[in-house]
Amino acid sequence: MILVFADQRDGNLKKASKEAISEGKRLATSLSDSLGVVVLGSGAKGVVDEIKKYGADKVFVSETPDAYSPDLYAEGVAKIAKENDAKVVLFPGTSMCVDFAPRVSAKLEAGLVTDITATEVKDGKLVVKKPVYSGKAIATVDYKSDIAMATLRPNVFELAESNGAGEVVEFSVDGEAKAKAIKVELKEAGKVELTEASIIVSGGRGVKGPEYFQNELQQLADLLGAAVGASRAAVDAGWIDHSHQVGQTGKVVSPKVYMAFGISGAIQHLAGMGTSQYIIAVNKDPDAPIFNVASLGVVADLFKVVPALIEEIKKAK
Amino acid sequence: MNIMVFIKQVPDTETKIKIADDGKSIVEDGINWIVSPYDEFAIEEAVKTKENLGGEVTVVTMGPKRAESALRTALAMGCDKAIHLEDDAFEGADAYSTAKALAKVIEKHNPDLIFFGKQGVGNDNTQVGQLVAEMVGIGHIGTCIKLEIDGDTIRGEREIEGGRETVETKLPAIVTAQRGLNEPRYPNLRGIMKAKKKPLEKLTPADLGLSADEVGLAGAKTVYLSLELPPARQAGKKIEVEPEVAAKEIVEFLKNEAKVL
Ligand SMILES: Cc1cc2nc3c(=O)[nH]c(=O)nc-3n(C[C@H](O)[C@H](O)[C@H](O)COP(=O)(O)OP(=O)(O)OC[C@H]3O[C@@H](n4cnc5c(N)ncnc54)[C@H](O)[C@@H]3O)c2cc1C
Ligand SMILES: Nc1ncnc2c1ncn2[C@@H]1O[C@H](COP(=O)(O)O)[C@@H](O)[C@H]1O
Numbered sequence: 001m002i003l004v005f006a007d008q009r010d011g012n013l014k015k016a017s018k019e020a021i022s023e024g025k026r027l028a029t030s031l032s033d034s035l036g037v038v039v040l041g042s043g044a045k046g047v048v049d050e051i052k053k054y055g056a057d058k059v060f061v062s063e064t065p066d067a068y069s070p071d072l073y074a075e076g077v078a079k080i081a082k083e084n085d086a087k088v089v090l091f092p093g094t095s096m097c098v099d100f101a102p103r104v105s106a107k108l109e110a111g112l113v114t115d116i117t118a119t120e121v122k123d124g125k126l127v128v129k130k131p132v133y134s135g136k137a138i139a140t141v142d143y144k145s146d147i148a149m150a151t152l153r154p155n156v157f158e159l160a161e162s163n164g165a166g167e168v169v170e171f172s173v174d175g176e177a178k179a180k181a182i183k184v185e186l187k188e189a190g191k192v193e194l195t196e197a198s199i200i201v202s203g204g205r206g207v208k209g210p211e212y213f214q215n216e217l218q219q220l221a222d223l224l225g226a227a228v229g230a231s232r233a234a235v236d237a238g239w240i241d242h243s244h245q246v247g248q249t250g251k252v253v254s255p256k257v258y259m260a261f262g263i264s265g266a267i268q269h270l271a272g273m274g275t276s277q278y279i280i281a282v283n284k285d286p287d288a289p290i291f292n293v294a295s296l297g298v299v300a301d302l303f304k305v306v307p308a309l310i311e312e313i314k315k316a317k
Numbered sequence: 318m319n320i321m322v323f324i325k326q327v328p329d330t331e332t333k334i335k336i337a338d339d340g341k342s343i344v345e346d347g348i349n350w351i352v353s354p355y356d357e358f359a360i361e362e363a364v365k366t367k368e369n370l371g372g373e374v375t376v377v378t379m380g381p382k383r384a385e386s387a388l389r390t391a392l393a394m395g396c397d398k399a400i401h402l403e404d405d406a407f408e409g410a411d412a413y414s415t416a417k418a419l420a421k422v423i424e425k426h427n428p429d430l431i432f433f434g435k436q437g438v439g440n441d442n443t444q445v446g447q448l449v450a451e452m453v454g455i456g457h458i459g460t461c462i463k464l465e466i467d468g469d470t471i472r473g474e475r476e477i478e479g480g481r482e483t484v485e486t487k488l489p490a491i492v493t494a495q496r497g498l499n500e501p502r503y504p505n506l507r508g509i510m511k512a513k514k515k516p517l518e519k520l521t522p523a524d525l526g527l528s529a530d531e532v533g534l535a536g537a538k539t540v541y542l543s544l545e546l547p548p549a550r551q552a553g554k555k556i557e558v559e560p561e562v563a564a565k566e567i568v569e570f571l572k573n574e575a576k577v578l
Contacts, residue, residue: 137547178486186480277575298556
């Protein structure tokens, strides 16, 4: 079985989960295997129908444990993997999965490769690709364990609906949590999550202050249904919260369109957005390195371009 | 409190990466080696905790001879003693076989509180702290940006999509440090001088009760088949026009190329 973990909170199935299930289905097809999906926690039952749309043959569902626990979540997934003789276990690269997937790897004594951007089947075996050294190289990684595990970079793998047997198997994860989430605060409910956004509007030191993030860039983002990102220089200046930082020491994003305003394009920034499908850069310095990777480069003052762009998008809508 | 912090020496993020003749590793000549940036947060939190609650901080790394300088940096920042897992057999480790060796250090010394960085930059596994927690059988708080110690209970805040969550666990436990946890101090001259005299113990697989085939490349569950330069990104169109014209061009691009409007 190819097993995929579906990350959901309170009945909201993450987009990255659907991508992982879609990729699991593609692997199941090319390896002539079945696809199982495991989903845990309160709200789990509510996402079963949605999971089935992506071709699951079996959905293993448990409303336990009641709160996120890295050790109990690992136990739940490892148990299903063992009982069903999983050959491959995939996870979406969400904050939750990055946190507990290594524990599953220890339990199954299986190799885990994080943040993969491609899979390949070679001689009937899975090999994966992963960017390393700030995206300056791509590693092709092979497994020496019977079970191969990976977390998938969000927004890279294509969604694909398909058919599967869709059998539902209920189970429960019992035991005492060693560590457990005791509080969850969603500050930005309703806002587009950076790692899942298909468009990101990002600002750097050139934006010159917090107001521009809160006003113009946010307005532009809202018009486009985009998330707001930032360079480290902007975060370090205190203009915007670190949760918006893109790059080596921030988030790795892979949107369809990344728009960089007043960002020079340092290697550590590129490490976080270099796999974006299209990059649009606005910078007044014609020699800014960001232009080396920009699909569309605009040499101009961002303070003049952004307002004009807002007007133009309003017209286009 | 008996505190332990695990650090990894990595290439400076500015380093130009050259692929070695074997096609699966990097050329190490000319690389400037640094303590992985996240491990600096781990060191700072360990030293700060000692300053607040008393005790001792042991810094641990597994790596070749050169990694000694990373240990000296941590000692200069205020750690008290160092352990260096240095042996040819440790070479070629992946996250799994690294964790296997590091877990033994914890089992040998029984620290109360253990810090890791969230990620060793370069290979970016983001795994070793959690793997060790599972192997040792203790709780962990991952990518922690705020830590509170309350007797033998610890609570840590971590970022999740669209917000934060607080995770609670009991000591002994592992915390992996994320940017935001603190501002790492710079080692000062006095610290650097003192660091030279602090004890540094070397350990081999045998000292940890491990055989050579459980560590390094032999004990790894994943191996690099190849390492390649990424396909060069083609720079596209570059324009220098009036703002209004630029805005129109961007909208055209969003409509016709990216097809998101
Ligand atoms: C270990 C390490 C980790 C790091 N991690 C990250 C990370 O995760 N993310 C990250 O972003 N950086 C990171 N950095 C920092 C990185 O090296 C750069 O310093 C940073 O990305 C620069 O941010 P910037 O492009 O906003 O600022 P700058 O480099 O100062 O660039 C500002 C740009 O704005 C342009 N500009 C100014 N005014 C205007 C205007 N009116 N109109 C148009 N353009 C204008 C300028 O021409 C310039 O190109 C890291 C560095 C290190 C050493
Ligand atoms: N060779 C090593 N020696 C000591 N600690 C390590 C080593 N490799 C990784 N770590 C620790 O594990 C963390 C996560 O590393 P990684 O899983 O490789 O991204 C690092 O930030 C270090 O704290």
